[in-house]
Ligand code: SF4
């Protein structure tokens with residue numbers, strides 16, 4: 387056992403209202419500058435939809451993430467030969483059209499136009515060429531456009547569905563959407579780290595945050611290709627790649643990352659997970675449908691004495707172990723099992739987990755009013771959003787994995803309805819709990835964490851002991867000259 391600590395997150399999708407405050411908080415802080423205009427380290431997509439950059443989930447096109455090659459993992463974009471072949475021309479990179487051409491408006495025209503009979507207007511201007519342009523795309527261009535033929539119909543997750551399931555989603559009275567906020571997942575088996583020919587990307591040993599050393603980056607953009615979530619971006623002004631840094635300077639000061647802090651829906655939870663680094667490769671090699679479970683198995687119990695002893699031996703500070711025991715992420719992912727990774731089949735072991743949205747399922751019949759446990763659970767089979775679609779997003783296609791989560795979420799709703807409205811029979815509520823395999827107390831705890839907690843419980847930033855972390859790994863004098871190392875071993879590259 388080789389325990390490491392990872393700062394991880396949970397986004398509760400039923401609570402996201404699609405306000406984009408998180409995106410703006412991030413943009414104002416980190417990407418409000420030349421060359422970074424098109425970058426949205428945090429973006430919020432409407433699902434079903436094609437997302438940003440468009441169709442990022444289609445790895446036939448972009449070839450991001452990993453694939454199994456016998457008993458080995460290999461980057462989908464190819465080994466060393468494939469990488470060298472693409473170094474000067476990489477057809478798998480998203481183009482500016484796949485993101486969007488960033489624009490502003492000629493605001494000065496509003497105040498500087500000469501007096502006349504007509505109303506002055508501020509025309510859109512390209513932030514790349516400085517010339518007037520027609521706006522044809524944006525980072526959330528399909529916001530709320532559920533059911534559109536251009537966006538929802540071309541969602542790679544929808545394209546994979548059977549014809550009757552697609553027809554079901556596009557029947558006008560069944561149209562449905564939910565929001566999917568995305569940031570870098572700070573993966574355990576990060577494709578971006580393995581794909582970088584310059585060794586510029588590294589995972590911080592003490593907290594697992596994935597960063598790009600701006601001194602070492604040579605702008606090859608292989609990280610953009612290798613990241614299946616398209617969460618590294620090329621800065622055209624600096625010639626270096628950039629990505630979400632999980633606001634580590636804020637976290638080092640004990641503050642929540644900006645997108646977490648500003649989240650209006652309070653959907654975001656942050657905390658430390660302990661995981662077994664020795665099992666990363668074997669977990670990433672499991673079959674698609676087993677990957678979500680394999681990732682859960684990697685997560686270690688922060689109360690287990692053997693885990694604690696091994697973690698102390700591996701140099702995880704005592705304060706971080708204490709924070710791991712308070713982690714809301716541990717509760718959602720491991721204890722309650724209601725948060726799943728996004729596209730685990732990309733095999734990067736993403737450490738941002740999602741509680742899938744329940745409302746689109748329940749809202750189909752009787753405006754979401756079901757009176758008996760059985761009625762709740764049959765809605766799973768007739769969901770407006772096919773379970774296969776959600777399984778494709780959160781469980782490598784394993785519908786049973788997603789159904790198990792939904793049974794739990796429904797049991798929470800049934801018990802709360804019983805407590806607050808009182809129109810359900812005791813026996814029905816008990817049956818719902820049995821089907822979900824949850825106790826009354828656990829349901830109360832899930833409800834509390836979902837609906838009532840304050841920021842101190844939702845976001846448990848561990849003490850970031852940079853000085854200790856550096857000293858444990860190498861001489862601070864050497865560290866001053868070099869940045870970016872794994873504390874115990876260098877990153878293993880697989881090409
Ligand atoms: S989401 Fe992409 S950029 Fe972030 S760690 Fe994973 S592979 Fe790297």
Ligand code: SF4
Nearest residue numbers: 402405406408649651
């Ligand atoms: S701020 Fe929160 S609620 Fe608003 S879009 Fe972002 S994640 Fe959703």
